Amino acid sequence: MQASNEIYGVMAEFDSPDSLLAAAKQARAAGYRKMDAYSPFPLEEVSHEVMPGDTGVPRIVLICGLIGASTGFITQYIGEFIDYTYIIGGRPNNITNWASMIPITFELGILFAAFGAVFGMLALNGLPMPYHPVFNVPHFERASQDAFFLCIESADPLFDRGQTSQFLRSLKPLQVSEVAN
Amino acid sequence: MAQAQPIRTTPQPDTGDTYLLPGETYTSISSTIGDVPLTAPLKTPRGWFLGFAVSFALLMVFLVSVTWLLIRGVGIWGINIPVGWGMDIINFVWWIGIGHAGTLISAILLLLNQGWRNSINRFAEAMTLFAVACAGQYPILHLGRPWLFYWLIPYPNTHGMWPNFRSALDWDVFAVSTYATVSILFWLVGLLPDFATLRDRATNPLVKRIYGLAACGWRGSAKHWHRYEMASLLLAGLSTPLVLSVHSIISLDFAIAQVPGWQVTVFPPYFVAGAVFAGFAMVLLLMIPVRSFYGFQSYVTIRHLDVMAKVMLATGMIVVYGYFMEVFGSLYSSSKYEQYLLYNRLSGPSAWAYYGLLFCNAVAIQPLWFRRVRQNIPALMIISMIISVGMWLERYVIIVISLQREFLPSSWDVYIPTVWDWSLYLGTIGLFFTLTFLFIRVLPMINIFEIRMFLHQETERAHRNAAAHGHSHDQDHGHDHAHSPASAD
Numbered sequence: 001m002q003a004s005n006e007i008y009g010v011m012a013e014f015d016s017p018d019s020l021l022a023a024a025k026q027a028r029a030a031g032y033r034k035m036d037a038y039s040p041f042p043l044e045e046v047s048h049e050v051m052p053g054d055t056g057v058p059r060i061v062l063i064c065g066l067i068g069a070s071t072g073f074i075t076q077y078i079g080e081f082i083d084y085t086y087i088i089g090g091r092p093n094n095i096t097n098w099a100s101m102i103p104i105t106f107e108l109g110i111l112f113a114a115f116g117a118v119f120g121m122l123a124l125n126g127l128p129m130p131y132h133p134v135f136n137v138p139h140f141e142r143a144s145q146d147a148f149f150l151c152i153e154s155a156d157p158l159f160d161r162g163q164t165s166q167f168l169r170s171l172k173p174l175q176v177s178e179v180a181n
Numbered sequence: 182m183a184q185a186q187p188i189r190t191t192p193q194p195d196t197g198d199t200y201l202l203p204g205e206t207y208t209s210i211s212s213t214i215g216d217v218p219l220t221a222p223l224k225t226p227r228g229w230f231l232g233f234a235v236s237f238a239l240l241m242v243f244l245v246s247v248t249w250l251l252i253r254g255v256g257i258w259g260i261n262i263p264v265g266w267g268m269d270i271i272n273f274v275w276w277i278g279i280g281h282a283g284t285l286i287s288a289i290l291l292l293l294n295q296g297w298r299n300s301i302n303r304f305a306e307a308m309t310l311f312a313v314a315c316a317g318q319y320p321i322l323h324l325g326r327p328w329l330f331y332w333l334i335p336y337p338n339t340h341g342m343w344p345n346f347r348s349a350l351d352w353d354v355f356a357v358s359t360y361a362t363v364s365i366l367f368w369l370v371g372l373l374p375d376f377a378t379l380r381d382r383a384t385n386p387l388v389k390r391i392y393g394l395a396a397c398g399w400r401g402s403a404k405h406w407h408r409y410e411m412a413s414l415l416l417a418g419l420s421t422p423l424v425l426s427v428h429s430i431i432s433l434d435f436a437i438a439q440v441p442g443w444q445v446t447v448f449p450p451y452f453v454a455g456a457v458f459a460g461f462a463m464v465l466l467l468m469i470p471v472r473s474f475y476g477f478q479s480y481v482t483i484r485h486l487d488v489m490a491k492v493m494l495a496t497g498m499i500v501v502y503g504y505f506m507e508v509f510g511s512l513y514s515s516s517k518y519e520q521y522l523l524y525n526r527l528s529g530p531s532a533w534a535y536y537g538l539l540f541c542n543a544v545a546i547q548p549l550w551f552r553r554v555r556q557n558i559p560a561l562m563i564i565s566m567i568i569s570v571g572m573w574l575e576r577y578v579i580i581v582i583s584l585q586r587e588f589l590p591s592s593w594d595v596y597i598p599t600v601w602d603w604s605l606y607l608g609t610i611g612l613f614f615t616l617t618f619l620f621i622r623v624l625p626m627i628n629i630f631e632i633r634m635f636l637h638q639e640t641e642r643a644h645r646n647a648a649a650h651g652h653s654h655d656q657d658h659g660h661d662h663a664h665s666p667a668s669a670d
Contacts, residue, residue, distance in 0.1 A: 017637055024403075037403035040207060040378070041633040047407035055411040061419075072355075075335050079343035089437075091347045103352040103430050110423050111359040114416060118366045121412035125405045128397035135400065141381035143401045144374065145215075146207035146633075 008133035008181050009035075009153040010165050011140075012173035017043050020148035023171040024049040027152060030167060034156035038134065038149040040142075060120035061113045068112025072105040133179050151179060195483045197556050200297040200635070202479035207633050210480075214627045215375075215382050217475055225622065228474060233618040239611020246605040250322055257601040264584040264596040269323035271576040272606050274431060275459070276316035276613075277357070278452070278572060280364075281424050282460020283309025287367060288420035291413070296638060297488060299631035300480040304471070305464050306368045307624075311616040312463075313361045315609040320353060322605075349433040356430040363423055367416045373399050373409075374630040428453045435579065441522040442583035445510060451503035458496035458542075459572035461489055462565040467617065469562055471626065480627055483556050490555040493568065497546040500575075504543065518588055525586050526578065530595050534577050541571025 014020045017039065024037055028049050037046045080101075085093040091100055122128070134140060134151060143149055150173075152164050161178075168176045195202060250257060260267045283305035290298035321330045333344050333354045344351045376396035383389040399405070429449035436448040445451075465486065472481040511523035526535040545567045548554040555561070586593045620626070 038401040039403065039406070040211070040374075040401060041630040041637065042406035042410050043403065043637075044407075044410070047403045047410075049403075051404040051407055055408045057408055057411045058415060061415050065419075076346045079335055080346050084341065084343045088345060088347050097347070100347045103349075103426065103433075104346060104355045106426060107352075107355040107359040107423075110419050110426075111362060114363040114366055114419050117412045117415045117419070118370055121370075121408050122397070124408050125402075127399065127405070130393065130398045132398060132400055140400075144377040144381045144399070145211040 005154055006181070007154055007161065008179040009151050009155075009159070010161075010168055010176060011134065011137045011149055011151040011179050012168040012171060012176045013137075013139060014148040014150065014173050017046070017148055019172070020150060021046050021049070023150050023168075023173070026171060027150065027167075031158050032152050032156050032164075034153040034159075036151050036153070038140075038143040038151065040144050040146060040148075056124055057117060057121050060124075061116045064116025064120070065109045065113030069105050069109030071112070072108030073101060076101045076104055133181055137177050137179055139175070147174075195478060197483040197487060200300075200482055200484055201632070201639055202482060205479055205632075205636055207636065210632050210636065211378055211382065211629060213476065214480070214625050214629050214632070215378050217621075218379060218623050218625055219383055219388065221385075226474075229618060229622060233615065233622075236611050236614035236618055239607055240615045241611070242604050243608025243611050246601055246608050247318075247322065249601065250605070251327065255323060255325060257599060259597045259599045259602055261594055261596070263587055263592050263594055264581055266323075266580050266584065267596050268598050268602040268606055269319050270434075271573065271580055272609060273316050273319035273323075274452075274576045274580075275573050276312045276319075276609065277360075277428065277431060278456035278459045279463045279569075280309040280312035280316065280360075280460065281428055281453070281456035282464050283307070283312075284360075284364060284420050284424040285457050285460070286464070287371075288417040288424065291417040292421060296635050297485055299635045300477075300627050301464065301468060301485060301489075302631070303368070303371060303624075303628040304468060304626050305460075306364065306371070307617070307620045307626075308460075308464060308467060309364050310361070310368060311613045311620075312460075313357065313364060314616065315613050317357055317361060318609060318612075320350075320357070349430060349437050352430045353434060356427045360423060360427045363416070363420055367413075367420060370409075370413065370416065371628060371631075372624065373397060374401070375625045375628065377401065378629055379625065425453055428456045440583050440587055441511075441516070441518045442507070442526075442579060445507060447503055447506045447510075451500065451506075454496045454499035454503070455572060455575060458493060458500055459569060461493045461496070462568035462572070465489055465493070465561055465565040466569065469558055471621065475621075475626070477627060480632055486558070486561055487552070487555045490549050490561060490564075493565075494546055494549040497542060497549075497568070501543045504539070521586070522583065526582055529582065529586060531578070531582050531585065534574050534582065538571055538574040538578050541567045541574060545571065 012023065014023060020037055020039065021043065024035075024046050027035055035050055037043070037050050039046065077095075080097070081093055081095065087093055091097050134149075137149070139147060140149065150168070150171075152159060152168065154161075158164075165176055165178070255269075258267060258269065260269070283302075286298050286305040287302045287309075290302070321327050324330055332342070333351055335344055335346075344354075346352075373396060376392050377399040380389055380392040380396045383392055429452065432448035432452035435443040436445060438444065468481055469486070472478055508523060511519045514520070526532065545564055548560065549564065554564075581596045585595055
């Protein structure tokens with residue numbers, strides 16, 4: 001049982017989402033934890049096998065949304081009630097006029113929350129990352145089209161160059177290849 | 182591989198009851214949709230060049246109209262006192278309304294788990310972006326001093342001035358900017374995996390690099406997909422109240438005023454329904470020619486058109502309810518000004534617009550109750566065009582008729598649009614179609630990974646149905662179940 005850092009990991013290619021899911025389940029059952037699956041479209045069950053738990057995105061979105069809403073509210077408060085107070089159209093220049101502050105508060109909350117969702121998701125995913133070792137696997141360009149891959153990384157404590165390859169071969173993939181660093 | 186002919190000549194027979202025609206595989210989806218942007222420039226279909234040329238010519242008309250406007254001011258338009266808002270605001274609301282269908286399809290139908298949206302949502306969302314781009318020109322151009330538009334935003338300044346946060350016109354600034362930004366973010370996020378597909382399918386090294394840059398290194402990792410799907414769901418959840426609030430705020434531009442016909446509490450839902458109505462008409466108008474020209478009949482099926490026509494009918498009937506409420510409000514109020522509004526609409530100088538409106542929006546949609554009409558493509562095209570005109574007339578009726586005869590008869594006047602009003606409108610149509618043609622040329626028009634997902638879901642569903650049938654018919658020997666892999670309920 002040797003951890004090998006000469007390679008990134010071992011990759012198996014499958015031709016259907018069901019075989020990928022079965023493989024991922026078996027890999028998890030065998031005790032592997034540091035692995036990832038690659039598919040041309042999201043497969044929820046496979047994601048749960050390789051990354052159980054929360055995504056972390058909702059928390060970011062909530063925080064950003066609250067920051068945005070507060071920014072909108074405070075900006076309006078300062079502008080309308082502190083710095084340049086005016087009674088306009090019969091609408092009072094104090095906090096009893098909170099209702100007219102809702103649209104801008106709401107819109108800014110949504111805007112910041114959307115930024116949080118997009119950039120938070122990209123940041124958590126580590127994107128943009130133009131290069132990654134798995135791109136060197138033969139046939140990997142099909143991963144964005146019609147092929148399904150499972151990769152067990154060498155950083156996993158149970159990883160062994162020979163044994164892990166054998167294990168993957170036992171899952172009946174189309175091919176198994178090593179992923180160079 | 183990347184030089185494939187984009188036009189497929191033999192579409193599958195479409196019975197109108199499935200959302201994805203049988204015979205598609207993950208590979209065929211990737212190539213049919215993905216190869217259109219990857220065609221070599223000189224092999225672009227002639228139809229595209231023709232459409233782009235016409236649109237670009239109209240874009241030049243836009244350029245001339247805007248330049249002349251900035252030189253001479255809004256006096257070149259037909260606006261006057263009392264009709265201070267004419268085609269500038271009519272077109273603003275028309276374009277924004279059209280944009281709302283895209284967000285409804287992308288966001289609301291995603292939340293409602295309607296898989297059939299997958300083949301139309303990218304095109305509809307692109308339509309939203311371009312419609313908002315056209316709409317966004319007007320709030321700036323219709324200002325007396327458009328070069329001072331930034332005063333609408335609370336930027337730190339030395340005058341000690343703030344925008345009027347209590348006005349719906351300033352809420353518009355925040356609403357429309359937020360809408361444009363969130364829409365473009367949602368759209369670009371949806372494009373990421375498809376950029377990866379294009380990167381991997383491209384053979385030209387420069388093209389590969391460009392799409393590779395856009396793809397940000399997307400590799401289809403399941404961990405990434407998990408966060409990605411969560412982000413998409415959250416964006417959809419954010420966009421839904423956003424689209425509802427944006428058009429409500431736009432309706433409030435009128436509802437906060439005291440002019441008869443504008444002080445109407447039903448405006449927010451009525452405008453939102455009208456927007457979705459007009460938007461779906463535009464989606465149909467665009468998708469029907471595109472699907473046949475590019476051979477996408479397997480992905481945008483007759484059933485899709487049927488369902489979109491149903492949504493159009495439903496929102497159209499809500500708009501008709503709005504018309505009844507306006508009439509009721511006029512008659513039931515004790516205000517002679519409100520009652521005169523109805524009289525003005527029926528027999529004033531612009532009564533033609535009101536009758537045109539009733540015909541286009543209330544009468545012309547009634548054939549859509551019948552399935553034969555909903556599944557008939559020429560009928561859908563004609564009805565969609567009539568609805569687009571009808572919704573333009575609705576904004577004309579609301580804005581111009583209410584303003585032309587307000588409270589004081591000595592202030593009454595008519596609004597006659599000038600050639601510059603029309604040329605700017607045509608110009609925005611040119612801007613819209615130029616952007617649309619560019620989109621068609623360089624980006625995948627249909628969300629490739631979502632169609633793959635849909636195919637996967639339909640295949641699973643077919644297997645489950647077959648298993649269920651197998652159990653109940655296990656006495657039946659030789660019973661051959663030929664389930665199409667793509668039939669949906």
